[in-house]
Amino acid sequence: xxxxxxxxxxxxxxxxxxxLLSIVFSWLLHxxxxxxxxxxxxxxxxxxxxxxxxxxxxxxxxxxxxAVREQLDDGHPVDTDSLxxxxxxxxxxxxxxxxxxxxxxxxxxxxxxxHDGKPAFNFVTAGGKAEDMMCLVHGQETEYCQPFRxxxxxxxxxxxxxxxxPQGGFVEIGCDGASLRSLARSSIVDLFRNWRxxxxxxxxxxxxxxxVLSDYEEPNREGTQWQEPDESFYxxxxxxxxxxxxxxxxxxxxxxxxxxxVGSTATMNGLALxxxxxxxxxxxxxxxxxxxxxxxxxxxxxxxDIQLSALPKVFPPFPDETRFDIVASMDTAxxxxxxxxxxxxxxxxxxxxxVADVSGKGVPAAMFMMRAKTLIKSAAQTGKPLADAFAExxxxxxxxxxxxxxxxxxxxxxxxRTGRVAFVNAGHNPPIVRGGGxxxxxxxxxxxxxxxxxxxxxxxxxxxxxPGDVIYLFTDGIIEQPGPxxxxxxxxxxLQALSSIGRAKGDVLASVLADVRRHASxxxxxxxxxxxxxxxxxEPDTTTYEYAPTMDGLAKASADLAALLAPVPEKYRxxxxxxxxxxxxxxxxxxxxxxxxxxxELVHHPDGVRLVVSDDGKAFxxxxxxxxxxxxxxxxxxxxxxGIFIVKKTMSPVTYKRRGGINILTMGKDYGD
Amino acid sequence: MTVAVNGRVDTVTxxxxxxxxxxxxxxxxxxxxxxxxxxxxxxxxxxxxxxxAMLAKGGxxxxxxxxxxxxxxxxxxxxxxxxxxxx
Numbered sequence: 001x002x003x004x005x006x007x008x009x010x011x012x013x014x015x016x017x018x019x020l021l022s023i024v025f026s027w028l029l030h031x032x033x034x035x036x037x038x039x040x041x042x043x044x045x046x047x048x049x050x051x052x053x054x055x056x057x058x059x060x061x062x063x064x065x066x067a068v069r070e071q072l073d074d075g076h077p078v079d080t081d082s083l084x085x086x087x088x089x090x091x092x093x094x095x096x097x098x099x100x101x102x103x104x105x106x107x108x109x110x111x112x113x114x115h116d117g118k119p120a121f122n123f124v125t126a127g128g129k130a131e132d133m134m135c136l137v138h139g140q141e142t143e144y145c146q147p148f149r150x151x152x153x154x155x156x157x158x159x160x161x162x163x164x165x166p167q168g169g170f171v172e173i174g175c176d177g178a179s180l181r182s183l184a185r186s187s188i189v190d191l192f193r194n195w196r197x198x199x200x201x202x203x204x205x206x207x208x209x210x211x212v213l214s215d216y217e218e219p220n221r222e223g224t225q226w227q228e229p230d231e232s233f234y235x236x237x238x239x240x241x242x243x244x245x246x247x248x249x250x251x252x253x254x255x256x257x258x259x260x261x262v263g264s265t266a267t268m269n270g271l272a273l274x275x276x277x278x279x280x281x282x283x284x285x286x287x288x289x290x291x292x293x294x295x296x297x298x299x300x301x302x303x304x305d306i307q308l309s310a311l312p313k314v315f316p317p318f319p320d321e322t323r324f325d326i327v328a329s330m331d332t333a334x335x336x337x338x339x340x341x342x343x344x345x346x347x348x349x350x351x352x353x354x355v356a357d358v359s360g361k362g363v364p365a366a367m368f369m370m371r372a373k374t375l376i377k378s379a380a381q382t383g384k385p386l387a388d389a390f391a392e393x394x395x396x397x398x399x400x401x402x403x404x405x406x407x408x409x410x411x412x413x414x415x416x417r418t419g420r421v422a423f424v425n426a427g428h429n430p431p432i433v434r435g436g437g438x439x440x441x442x443x444x445x446x447x448x449x450x451x452x453x454x455x456x457x458x459x460x461x462x463x464x465x466x467p468g469d470v471i472y473l474f475t476d477g478i479i480e481q482p483g484p485x486x487x488x489x490x491x492x493x494x495l496q497a498l499s500s501i502g503r504a505k506g507d508v509l510a511s512v513l514a515d516v517r518r519h520a521s522x523x524x525x526x527x528x529x530x531x532x533x534x535x536x537x538x539e540p541d542t543t544t545y546e547y548a549p550t551m552d553g554l555a556k557a558s559a560d561l562a563a564l565l566a567p568v569p570e571k572y573r574x575x576x577x578x579x580x581x582x583x584x585x586x587x588x589x590x591x592x593x594x595x596x597x598x599x600x601e602l603v604h605h606p607d608g609v610r611l612v613v614s615d616d617g618k619a620f621x622x623x624x625x626x627x628x629x630x631x632x633x634x635x636x637x638x639x640x641x642x643g644i645f646i647v648k649k650t651m652s653p654v655t656y657k658r659r660g661g662i663n664i665l666t667m668g669k670d671y672g673d
Numbered sequence: 674m675t676v677a678v679n680g681r682v683d684t685v686t687x688x689x690x691x692x693x694x695x696x697x698x699x700x701x702x703x704x705x706x707x708x709x710x711x712x713x714x715x716x717x718x719x720x721x722x723x724x725x726a727m728l729a730k731g732g733x734x735x736x737x738x739x740x741x742x743x744x745x746x747x748x749x750x751x752x753x754x755x756x757x758x759x760x
């Protein structure tokens with residue numbers, strides 16, 4: 001759970017980081033946007049101001065031009081000097097009068113008149129924008145204004161305005177910057193006083209020399225020297241009709257706008273991020289749950305491996321052993337339990353066998369199972385009596401057993417010579433004993449389970465086995481396996497199965513399991529199913545012969561063996577005779593032995609024969625010899641190695657030992673009960 | 674020519690059989706093993722030697738009336754695919 005809460009913390013932190021980032025980003029973005037908006041506001045205001053000023057100046061000049069025309073119509077002399085005087089009086093720079101053809105017929109500027117053979121200025125032929133003025137004589141307009149601009153005629157800056165004369169031609173006045181400003185000044189002063197750009201910006205118009213003409217902010221400042229706006233304004237300066245104009249917006253109004261935008265964006269982003277975080281959280285926790293499930297499955301797999309790897313799995317486990325057989329199997333359920341079985345020699349003629357079931361499931365049960373198995377084995381293999389070994393294992397298991405896990409065990413110790421079994425039941429199901437064709441539960445008063453409480457004494461009871469008897473141990477997974485209606489397999493069914501299942505060796509465990517599966521009829525296996533069966537065969541009839549390493553010895557051995565094996569079915573007898581001949585012939589021909597011996601063991605329950613061939617010749621393990629290639633054609637076939645090959649194919653098990661300078665080859669042949 | 678063999682063929686008896694088995698003359702020899710209960714690899718060596726000898730002189734060795742134990746040994750060792758088995 002700590003992993004998940006730290007995941008939540010990380011998620012919350014990353015949401016916070018994303019939120020802050022989004023604020024910074026939107027702040028930067030809106031800063032830029034606000035700036036752009038401000039400048040476009042300033043630009044459009046500037047265009048408005050321009051047309052406003054032009055209108056105002058045009059109107060003022062047209063009025064002035066009409067006043068000039070009135071003077072002329074009233075008979076004001078039109079010689080150059082008189083016109084110059086009139087211009088001064090009317091506060092314009094120049095005055096000209098043109099006729100119907102566009103020729104200047106009178107002017108305050110001598111250059112425009114015909115002089116020294118040069119024709120008078122003609123509006124049609126002068127080029128540039130002069131011709132536009134001809135709209136007055138064509139009757140299209142009664143007044144016409146040109147913008148303030150550089151004059152093509154002499155490069156001076158002028159604004160020309162003309163008004164038509166009803167008697168033909170027109171009167172034109174021209175103003176330079178100074179006269180324009182002095183003419184229009186009073187109209188402009190009032191023009192922008194109440195203008196606002198945006199919420200709190202405005203217009204400032206100055207004179208060419210920087211005296212304030214019109215100031216939106218402080219009307220009183222008019223006439224004072226203008227200072228260009230500082231950092232606290234967005235502004236633009238331009239000249240319109242010779243008037244320097246400033247459009248300005250205080251920065252702080254832009255900041256307010258931006259902050260409102262950033263704030264609303266941040267709120268929206270915050271909400272969206274919280275939503276996304278919740279969504280991502282859900283997705284991640286689903287993913288984590290899936291991962292945890294996968295991890296759990298892996299751990300179960302591991303637990304299963306631990307459980308299985310610890311168990312002896314090679315059968316027959318003691319190939320040379322003729323007095324008993326052990327078979328065991330463990331079928332693990334999907335959910336791992338802590339079952340195990342075990343068997344080992346605890347003395348020369350004593351073999352211990354057990355089945356156990358650890359409480360609980362999964363990895364902890366598997367780990368406890370490992371401890372229990374090891375502790376029981378190490379206690380039992382010291383050769384102590386069974387009761388003491390169990391008491392010792394119990395005390396060791398109790399140490400540090402904080403989880404209160406425990407294990408039930410049924411363990412028996414068979415004296416392989418006498419068939420006597422000493423057994424301990426530490427809280428386990430009673431096993432089944434089958435003897436003389438009858439199967440029964442070996443019910444005894446159980447002792448306490450291992451691992452529950454230290455200092456427990458374990459009671460040992462005894463049982464006598466006759467050759468052919470078996471003890472069948474199992475865990476409760478077998479009898480508790482539920483069928484389709486939930487009814488468990490049960491002790492009765494198990495007893496019945498063991499009574500009726502044929503005595504064929506080896507298949508008993510598989511047959512029981514098949515019967516349990518039939519009962520389950522498709523239901524999932526509920527628990528581990530562990531079984532162990534020990535069959536007591538008793539002492540074999542053993543005969544040992546000793547021979548010289550000669551052909552004569554070989555012949556004697558054949559005859560002796562044939563006589564001994566007379567009761568053995570012919571098929572097996574022949575195989576045994578061939579096998580003995582092959583092994584003995586090798587000894588006689590190649591080993592350099594001084595003597596060799598043949599031990600014949602006739603074993604029972606199930607019946608079988610074991611041949612043990614020993615010699616004191618040089619060490620030779622026939623099982624090491626490579627098998628011959630039996631697919632070659634006649635010409636390529638060799639005889640060497642065929643004998644051993646025949647032995648390996650017909651006898652089972654075949655084992656080789658070298659002990660005390662003696663080669664010992666053991667060959668077994670089982671052929672039924 | 675038919676040669677009937679009686680008794681087990683093992684390391685010891687194979688030597689006697691080898692000494693007694695004369696395959697000269699006839700181009701077709703039938704070895705009747707009806708009386709042989711079992712045979713070890715020493716007997717196989719004998720059969721292979723005889724088979725090769727007959728082949729060398731253009732003749733043929735046929736082996737008849739195998740008992741189960743002999744048959745098993747021939748099968749295990751792959752000899753049943755080499756020798757001419759009849760009956």
